[in-house]
Amino acid sequence: MITFDAVSKHYRGQTVAVDKLSLTAPSGKLTIFVGPSGCGKTTSLRMVNRLIAPSSGRILLDGEPTDTMDVAVLRRKIGYVIQNAGLFPHRTVAQNIATTARLNGTPKDQALRIAHELLERVGLSSAFANRYPWQLSGGQQQRVGVARALASDPKFMLMDEPFSAVDPVVRGQLQDEFLRLQRDIGKTIIMVTHDIDEALKLGDQVVVLRTGGTLAQVATPQELLARPADDFVADFIGRDRGYRVLGFAEFAKGGVPLGAEPTATLGATPETLRQIATDRWVLVADSMNRPLGWADVDSVKGPLRDGDLNLSGTLAVEGSSLRHVLDAALSSPSGRGVIVGQSGELMGTVTLSHVAEAIEAARTGRMGTQP
Amino acid sequence: MIAWFSDPTHWTGSDGVFALVIQHLIYSGVALFFACLIGLPIGLYVGHTGRGVVLIAGLANALRSLPSLGLIVLLVILFGPVFTSDMAFIVPSIIVLVLLAVPPIMSGTYAGVAAVDPAAVDAARGMGKRPLDILFDVELPCALPLIFSGLRSATLQIISTATIAAYVSLGGLGRLIIDGRAQNDYYQMAAGAVLVGALALLVDLAIGILSRLTVSPGLTRRL
Numbered sequence: 001m002i003t004f005d006a007v008s009k010h011y012r013g014q015t016v017a018v019d020k021l022s023l024t025a026p027s028g029k030l031t032i033f034v035g036p037s038g039c040g041k042t043t044s045l046r047m048v049n050r051l052i053a054p055s056s057g058r059i060l061l062d063g064e065p066t067d068t069m070d071v072a073v074l075r076r077k078i079g080y081v082i083q084n085a086g087l088f089p090h091r092t093v094a095q096n097i098a099t100t101a102r103l104n105g106t107p108k109d110q111a112l113r114i115a116h117e118l119l120e121r122v123g124l125s126s127a128f129a130n131r132y133p134w135q136l137s138g139g140q141q142q143r144v145g146v147a148r149a150l151a152s153d154p155k156f157m158l159m160d161e162p163f164s165a166v167d168p169v170v171r172g173q174l175q176d177e178f179l180r181l182q183r184d185i186g187k188t189i190i191m192v193t194h195d196i197d198e199a200l201k202l203g204d205q206v207v208v209l210r211t212g213g214t215l216a217q218v219a220t221p222q223e224l225l226a227r228p229a230d231d232f233v234a235d236f237i238g239r240d241r242g243y244r245v246l247g248f249a250e251f252a253k254g255g256v257p258l259g260a261e262p263t264a265t266l267g268a269t270p271e272t273l274r275q276i277a278t279d280r281w282v283l284v285a286d287s288m289n290r291p292l293g294w295a296d297v298d299s300v301k302g303p304l305r306d307g308d309l310n311l312s313g314t315l316a317v318e319g320s321s322l323r324h325v326l327d328a329a330l331s332s333p334s335g336r337g338v339i340v341g342q343s344g345e346l347m348g349t350v351t352l353s354h355v356a357e358a359i360e361a362a363r364t365g366r367m368g369t370q371p
Numbered sequence: 372m373i374a375w376f377s378d379p380t381h382w383t384g385s386d387g388v389f390a391l392v393i394q395h396l397i398y399s400g401v402a403l404f405f406a407c408l409i410g411l412p413i414g415l416y417v418g419h420t421g422r423g424v425v426l427i428a429g430l431a432n433a434l435r436s437l438p439s440l441g442l443i444v445l446l447v448i449l450f451g452p453v454f455t456s457d458m459a460f461i462v463p464s465i466i467v468l469v470l471l472a473v474p475p476i477m478s479g480t481y482a483g484v485a486a487v488d489p490a491a492v493d494a495a496r497g498m499g500k501r502p503l504d505i506l507f508d509v510e511l512p513c514a515l516p517l518i519f520s521g522l523r524s525a526t527l528q529i530i531s532t533a534t535i536a537a538y539v540s541l542g543g544l545g546r547l548i549i550d551g552r553a554q555n556d557y558y559q560m561a562a563g564a565v566l567v568g569a570l571a572l573l574v575d576l577a578i579g580i581l582s583r584l585t586v587s588p589g590l591t592r593r594l
Contacts, residue, residue, distance in 0.1 A: 075499030086494030
């Protein structure tokens with residue numbers, strides 16, 4: 001548990017960066033600080049490990065005030081991950097990871113063993129152990145940065161925009177992997193981001209700060225979307241709030257009825273396609289029954305080729321949220337959303353009206369349980 | 372000139388090439404040692420703290436524009452009454468060489484430390500490394516390529532300028548040049564110049580090898 005007790009930071013010239021911030025980041029949970037630039041989110045984070053000294057107020061780790069601890073000892077208790085990883089360029093990947101364990105007094109051999117284990121843990125093979133940071137992509141460096149913070153097995157972690165320096169695809173992967181990792185390790189984490197989507201996706205608790213460093217709202221992502229405290233929070237969360245809520249309502253088994261979808265394979269003749277088709281669009285799958293795209297029966301002239309496929313439809317993995325299911329239905333040229341299993345094999349399709357019914361049902365259910 | 376080099380009497384003896392090279396190396400080594408003793412800590416301090424950047428930039432420029440020959444004469448006059456032995460000449464010579472070598476070492480060290488990725492330093496601080504650990508585990512190793520480049524140019528300066536020690540009646544390869552000039556022996560002068568050049572190249576090569584051995588492949592990107 002990390003507690004902020006009326007913490008303020010003023011700079012000379014009377015600028016207020018953080019203004020009497022009081023909140024608690026609960027143990028084992030991921031708390032996200034989010035807000036526009038100048039809201040003091042990074043300043044607040046850096047005050048936890050005293051990279052910045054608070055002007056007034058106290059920060060407590062599990063009830064213990066940080067201001068009286070030796071600053072290096074305090075920092076060694078807290079994993080620290082930053083935007084550009086900040087790896088030591090002159091050290092190998094394994095040496096980089098082992099650093100925090102070494103700082104906490106772990107013998108060298110054991111620290112290197114931990115480093116090798118953590119490499120696998122963050123999704124890198126041990127072949128990376130003896131490489132240098134310059135040989136790694138941005139996403140790989142960021143994984144090493146996370147592994148380095150974990151090597152001392154700290155109870156607390158601070159993460160300052162850890163995924164913002166990589167491209168959106170890699171960012172999504174890193175976020176998913178980090179969520180999985182956090183489910184295993186259950187660290188008490190404060191993460192800073194300017195990206196509200198990231199906050200809603202990753203946070204157990206979201207802290208919205210406004211310019212001038214005052215607290216706007218502390219809430220779970222669901223609450224934040226359902227009941228923004230004021231205009232500022234509502235504006236900051238942005239449009240598509242209603243749509244984003246669907247990201248939380250899990251797609252319950254049988255929530256949306258799956259229809260059987262006949263499929264064709266590449267190379268099928270226009271005649272075969274017309275026999276299979278239930279309407280203008282036929283779903284095309286590979287030999288493993290993994291969907292490839294939709295074929296328009298009316299426009300296919302010869303045997304079905306790659307180029308004939310319409311790829312606009314997104315795939316929803318079975319068990320993912322209604323947001324993905326709805327998106328699959330909306331984006332599909334046939335109006336039928338494709339649902340696939342964990343290994344990408346076709347499970348069936350859903351129609352827009354069935355999705356709408358499921359949403360309606362989920363909504364009533366949700367409203368019903370709310371006080 | 373080949374004839375000069377092939378005369379064995381030019382190589383041995385108290386004023387032979389071997390003896391002069393050794394003397395030259397001793398002056399240069401002592402000067403380089405003191406220059407490092409002054410330049411490295413100042414460069415590290417300014418790079419690490421960011422304090423005094425303007426001061427050392429001004430100081431480096433001022434030192435670079437010192438006329439070595441004028442200075443050495445002035446110092447000999449000043450130190451003459453203080454020392455009785457050869458030290459009256461050695462100390463001024465070393466001081467001039469040190470003053471020449473400090474700017475490149477100091478600037479190289481400062482630039483190297485200042486150029487270290489701020490994210491790496493922030494990470495080191497955030498994970499709980501103490502200031503001296505940050506300096507010696509992160510900043511210094513990362514600054515080594517630029518430190519070595521400062522060291523190399525300082526060494527070249529010292530070795531070529533150490534010839535002026537002969538101007539104030541000391542040894543070193545400058546003897547060949549000064550004496551050659553006095554005796555109108557142009558072959559001897561040319562031989563001195565060639566030897567100084569060759570010595571500079573050899574020492575530079577040695578420092579280059581040292582740098583390859585000590586700078587991390589993570590920085591040189593050479594595997």
